[in-house]
Amino acid sequence: MIRVQRADFDVAAEMASLSAEAPGAGAVCVFVGLVRDLSRGEPVAAMTLEHYPGMTERTLARLEAEARDRWPLAGVRIVHRHGRLDPGERIVLVAVASAHRDAAFDACRFLIDRLKTTAPFWKAEENPDGRRWVEARPEDDAAVERWGVEDSPKP
Amino acid sequence: MVGGPRPVRLLYFAWVREKAGLGAEEVTLPAAVSDVSGLVAWLRARGGGPSVALADLTRLRVAVNQEHVAFDHPLAPGDEVAFFPPVTGG
Numbered sequence: 001m002i003r004v005q006r007a008d009f010d011v012a013a014e015m016a017s018l019s020a021e022a023p024g025a026g027a028v029c030v031f032v033g034l035v036r037d038l039s040r041g042e043p044v045a046a047m048t049l050e051h052y053p054g055m056t057e058r059t060l061a062r063l064e065a066e067a068r069d070r071w072p073l074a075g076v077r078i079v080h081r082h083g084r085l086d087p088g089e090r091i092v093l094v095a096v097a098s099a100h101r102d103a104a105f106d107a108c109r110f111l112i113d114r115l116k117t118t119a120p121f122w123k124a125e126e127n128p129d130g131r132r133w134v135e136a137r138p139e140d141d142a143a144v145e146r147w148g149v150e151d152s153p154k155p
Numbered sequence: 156m157v158g159g160p161r162p163v164r165l166l167y168f169a170w171v172r173e174k175a176g177l178g179a180e181e182v183t184l185p186a187a188v189s190d191v192s193g194l195v196a197w198l199r200a201r202g203g204g205p206s207v208a209l210a211d212l213t214r215l216r217v218a219v220n221q222e223h224v225a226f227d228h229p230l231a232p233g234d235e236v237a238f239f240p241p242v243t244g245g
Contacts, residue, residue: 121244122169136241
């Protein structure tokens with residue numbers, strides 16, 4: 001199940017509802033992404049996440065389907081926020097339930113790696129000098145290559 | 156409907172939206188435009204904010220009907236074409 005929302009989420013509540021719908025699961029792996037207070041060594045006052053309504057939900061739902069094809073998963077939860085966030089706030093949650101830990105760890109990593117290079121979100125950081133759009137990181141493309149897929153064709 | 160009007164919806168996001176000066180517009184594809192690259196060439200020739208925003212393709216990505224595609228992707232009437240920088244979510 002995927003959700004895109006402005007509001008914060010409760011990690012314990014997400015884990016509880018995921019566990020309830022996946023009674024056979026012996027493992028739940030949870031990744032939570034937070035707003036950093038430093039970027040390139042400079043303080044970050046706030047961050048605004050813009051997204052592409054429609055394509056975002058479609059992309060996240062497809063990633064969930066791809067993860068379910070690759071691993072025997074009992075449950076998947078992806079929650080991604082948008083709008084203006086302060087340092088320390090939660091941005092994204094990826095939680096995966098499976099019978100055993102290997103599938104839960106791998107699928108969780110797969111989902112956050114792919115999300116970072118395919119889900120249509122853009123971050124703008126505010127600092128004392130103004131506002132700037134965050135550049136994509138080559139490390140994120142490299143992280144996806146390990147999964148044997150190519151995302152977001154380049155010109 | 157060969158020869159009929161070919162409307163498409165254009166969307167711009169993040170700094171592409173800011174440089175373009177607008178987030179969305181409806182355009183009618185000229186007969187000569189068959190793919191995304193052709194659309195970009197036409198938008199550049201048209202001028203205005205979008206021509207500035209689309210000046211450097213190496214900094215852009217494109218989606219047609221909400222799927223990431225390459226710039227040689229063909230276009231059809233009613234398509235939704237979105238231009239944006241490489242994504243930075245998560």
